[in-house]
Amino acid sequence: MGFSKKNSDIWIKAVILGDSNAGKTCLIARFIYNRFYHAQATIGAAFVSKKIQALGKNVTLNIWDTAGSERYQSMTKMYYRGARAAILCYDVTDKSSFEKIRYWIGELQENEQFCRIYICGTKKDLIDNDPKVRAVSNDEAEVMAQDLQTCHFVTSSLTGENVDAVFQRIGEDYVKNMHSYPENQPKTNDDGDESFQLKPSSHDKASSSCSFASCFKR
Numbered sequence: 141m142g143f144s145k146k147n148s149d150i151w152i153k154a155v156i157l158g159d160s161n162a163g164k165t166c167l168i169a170r171f172i173y174n175r176f177y178h179a180q181a182t183i184g185a186a187f188v189s190k191k192i193q194a195l196g197k198n199v200t201l202n203i204w205d206t207a208g209s210e211r212y213q214s215m216t217k218m219y220y221r222g223a224r225a226a227i228l229c230y231d232v233t234d235k236s237s238f239e240k241i242r243y244w245i246g247e248l249q250e251n252e253q254f255c256r257i258y259i260c261g262t263k264k265d266l267i268d269n270d271p272k273v274r275a276v277s278n279d280e281a282e283v284m285a286q287d288l289q290t291c292h293f294v295t296s297s298l299t300g301e302n303v304d305a306v307f308q309r310i311g312e313d314y315v316k317n318m319h320s321y322p323e324n325q326p327k328t329n330d331d332g333d334e335s336f337q338l339k340p341s342s343h344d345k346a347s348s349s350c351s352f353a354s355c356f357k358r
């Protein structure tokens with residue numbers, strides 16, 4: 141879960157999901173270690189953590205990398221709870237991984253409603269080298285992202301292109317909106333005279349294509 145211990149110390153739980161072979165583990169490895177690994181298929185889930193600076197705050201991203209394989213589905217869902225950001229990965233050379241995005245969002249939202257969604261097309265280097273291998277056009281991915289009111293990135297874990305931008309955006313979005321999350325709300329007293337309400341911040345309305353309310357369950 142994302143929360144703030146003090147002004148300069150913010151923790152965010154993020155979860156990465158998508159089909160097996162979508163490039164989730166490689167995306168994280170590039171972000172954390174700045175290296176490209178030919179990763180083995182993930183078993184269950186794996187945890188990593190990294191500190192970044194976002195809008196002048198120290199932010200720790202606690203990231204759960206989940207297995208895409210169906211055999212782990214029942215157990216990976218429990219890692220969604222408390223997540224404040226979810227990166228939904230698809231492989232730009234694999235249409236079926238893109239078509240599963242809505243399924244993954246459904247799974248996520250069944251388990252966690254206060255989670256902002258980021259769609260990430262992986263393996264950009266493959267289409268840069270040979271445009272013919274592209275299976276998902278940028279237009280259709282953008283249309284889906286707009287429809288879901290989420291952000292869309294296209295990354296390469298091989299070259300590192302755009303990888304940091306995804307995680308930086310997660311940090312910045314959380315910092316901008318942190319007072320809207322339940323964990324940062326004032327405690328209610330027994331009479332319940334202070335209640336939690338989800339509202340987009342004025343900043344989001346003005347300048348973000350990833351609207352706040354839309355990231356939550358519809």
Ligand SMILES: Nc1nc2c(ncn2[C@@H]2O[C@H](COP(=O)(O)OP(=O)(O)OP(=O)(O)O)[C@@H](O)[C@H]2O)c(=O)[nH]1
Nearest residue numbers: 160161162163164165166179181182208263297298
């Ligand atoms: N060329 C290229 N290959 C990539 C990239 N990202 C991942 N791969 C390759 O794609 C395959 C799958 O990558 P993983 O990161 O293991 O995929 P995953 O989504 O974690 O898969 P599961 O753990 O089974 O859910 C591996 O062979 C990687 O080497 C990329 O950006 N460029």
Ligand SMILES: [Mg+2]
Nearest residue numbers: 164165181182
């Ligand atoms: Mg993996």
